[in-house]
Amino acid sequence: MQLARVIGTVVSTVKNDLLRSRKLLVIQPVDRWLADSGKTLVAVDSVGAGEGEIIIWCRGKESSFPFAPDEVPTDCTITGIVDSVNTPSKVQGSVGHEGA
Amino acid sequence: MQLARVIGTVVSTVKNDLLRSRKLLVIQPVDRWLADSGKTLVAVDSVGAGEGEIIIWCRGKESSFPFAPDEVPTDCTITGIVDSVNTPSKVQGSVGHEGA
Amino acid sequence: MQLARVIGTVVSTVKNDLLRSRKLLVIQPVDRWLADSGKTLVAVDSVGAGEGEIIIWCRGKESSFPFAPDEVPTDCTITGIVDSVNTPSKVQGSVGHEGA
Amino acid sequence: MQLARVIGTVVSTVKNDLLRSRKLLVIQPVDRWLADSGKTLVAVDSVGAGEGEIIIWCRGKESSFPFAPDEVPTDCTITGIVDSVNTPSKVQGSVGHEGA
Amino acid sequence: MQLARVIGTVVSTVKNDLLRSRKLLVIQPVDRWLADSGKTLVAVDSVGAGEGEIIIWCRGKESSFPFAPDEVPTDCTITGIVDSVNTPSKVQGSVGHEGA
Numbered sequence: 016m017q018l019a020r021v022i023g024t025v026v027s028t029v030k031n032d033l034l035r036s037r038k039l040l041v042i043q044p045v046d047r048w049l050a051d052s053g054k055t056l057v058a059v060d061s062v063g064a065g066e067g068e069i070i071i072w073c074r075g076k077e078s079s080f081p082f083a084p085d086e087v088p089t090d091c092t093i094t095g096i097v098d099s100v101n102t103p104s105k106v107q108g109s110v111g112h113e114g115a
Numbered sequence: 116m117q118l119a120r121v122i123g124t125v126v127s128t129v130k131n132d133l134l135r136s137r138k139l140l141v142i143q144p145v146d147r148w149l150a151d152s153g154k155t156l157v158a159v160d161s162v163g164a165g166e167g168e169i170i171i172w173c174r175g176k177e178s179s180f181p182f183a184p185d186e187v188p189t190d191c192t193i194t195g196i197v198d199s200v201n202t203p204s205k206v207q208g209s210v211g212h213e214g215a
Numbered sequence: 216m217q218l219a220r221v222i223g224t225v226v227s228t229v230k231n232d233l234l235r236s237r238k239l240l241v242i243q244p245v246d247r248w249l250a251d252s253g254k255t256l257v258a259v260d261s262v263g264a265g266e267g268e269i270i271i272w273c274r275g276k277e278s279s280f281p282f283a284p285d286e287v288p289t290d291c292t293i294t295g296i297v298d299s300v301n302t303p304s305k306v307q308g309s310v311g312h313e314g315a
Numbered sequence: 316m317q318l319a320r321v322i323g324t325v326v327s328t329v330k331n332d333l334l335r336s337r338k339l340l341v342i343q344p345v346d347r348w349l350a351d352s353g354k355t356l357v358a359v360d361s362v363g364a365g366e367g368e369i370i371i372w373c374r375g376k377e378s379s380f381p382f383a384p385d386e387v388p389t390d391c392t393i394t395g396i397v398d399s400v401n402t403p404s405k406v407q408g409s410v411g412h413e414g415a
Numbered sequence: 416m417q418l419a420r421v422i423g424t425v426v427s428t429v430k431n432d433l434l435r436s437r438k439l440l441v442i443q444p445v446d447r448w449l450a451d452s453g454k455t456l457v458a459v460d461s462v463g464a465g466e467g468e469i470i471i472w473c474r475g476k477e478s479s480f481p482f483a484p485d486e487v488p489t490d491c492t493i494t495g496i497v498d499s500v501n502t503p504s505k506v507q508g509s510v511g512h513e514g515a
Contacts, residue, residue: 017390018325022147025201029162029196041201047322056116056117057171062330076376077389080379080388081331090175090178094388095331096328097327099212099326100324100341101212101341110349122247124300124301126298127271127295129262130294131261132272148312149312176276190275199310199312202313225501226497229463231495240499276467288461288481290478316458325506346454371439377479380479380489392461395431403466412449
């Protein structure tokens with residue numbers, strides 16, 4: 016999954032039946048410092064996220080699991096609202112490494 | 116899902132049976148300002164989209180859901196026609212962040 | 216799906232049983248002007264494509280649908296041979312857009 | 316799968332039910348020399364990994380297999396902790412190659 | 416699928432049960448001229464490939480098919496060992512193309 020910020024909404028009247036009454040949000044992926052990173056996407060909401068919130072989103076078929084047994088044609092779903100991100104600066108773990 | 120503009124069509128006589136009578140459209144992904152972004156794709160239509168329209172499209176296996184129970188071999192399907200995109204400029208949400 | 220040109224073949228004697236007797240073709244993705252774009256891939260053929268032909272190909276699990284009920288381990292399948300690509304130059308569709 | 320280093324955690328109170336009680340870790344993909352490569356992701360843990368460890372992670376629907384029969388909406392799961400990576404410098408294998 | 420060269424191995428003692436006794440290989444994707452292209456990955460072997468060999472690999476859920484009915488959490492599986500790659504230099508096929 017990746018971190019992103021909710022930055023807006025998309026209005027679509029003509030859409031696939033399986034998407035009806037689903038909220039479509041514009042999200043901007045962000046990196047671990049919450050800075051913009053990569054291009055915006057249109058996500059289906061499954062947790063009640065709102066504009067300005069930092070969220071985690073999931074892509075692929077697995078992003079339709081929150082709506083099962085409906086098979087919602089989404090490849091980008093918001094699965095959680097983030098409270099905090101913790102990345103201590105000294106993490107430098109390594110393992111045995113042999114070769115070039 | 117992502118935003119895109121329908122820019123043309125593809126004609127294919129010899130194709131997989133599961134794609135027969137499906138409309139194949141050339142789409143150009145666009146960003147939140149509707150400017151071209153990324154390379155063109157060939158999408159299967161599920162909503163009656165036409166050239167010039169801004170649409171949302173879905174990739175992956177989930178893009179075959181609109182055609183169930185047919186298992187259409189598509190990884191790019193148009194799932195909605197966009198009426199408007201709203202991204203207020205002041206959205207700058209953040210969360211607790213600790214570490215480097 | 217994406218457009219590509221068939222540019223060669225791959226010979227593999229030792230391969231997964233589910234790939235036996237499948238034709239493996241080297242394809243070069245192309246853009247809407249049929250110019251090379253992106254790196255070459257190895258595709259399984261489902262329509263009888265030959266070298267030099269422009270084709271559409273599908274990736275992901277859905278690219279195994281043409282071979283059902285066999286679950287062929289392919290993530291890149293040729294699903295159609297292209298007759299023509301039509302992208303009129305004046306397509307500039309837009310929608311309501313609010314915000315930055 | 317890819318190699319990555321666990322660099323932190325994400326706290327999320329409001330999340331999809333299927334993600335409840337799953338540990339969410341921030342991972343930084345690394346290359347074969349264990350140097351940072353690519354952007355950070357949020358992974359679900361399935362093996363008890365901790366900060367600083369080098370791990371292998373899997374993306375896509377298949378990343379939900381470790382949690383079956385639960386259909387956890389994850390596209391990034393840690394599936395192993397790495398003891399060592401061995402890439403001898405002299406590996407230069409080739410095969411018959413004909414053409415341009 | 417894509418071409419790659421097997422360049423090493425990964426040792427992992429603590430891993431998901433479904434990966435137990437599977438050989439994990441480090442692979443370097445290569446282009447049609449067998450030159451390195453893109454970043455290294457960790458693949459599960461299904462054909463008995465060894466270091467130095469040129470192989471084809473498959474990503475996504477479909478990469479778990481060779482292990483069915485086991486649902487191995489892999490998104491990168493070696494599905495064949497390559498004998499030769501043939502890409503004649505004069506392949507320049509085209510189709511009708513109209514528009515910009």
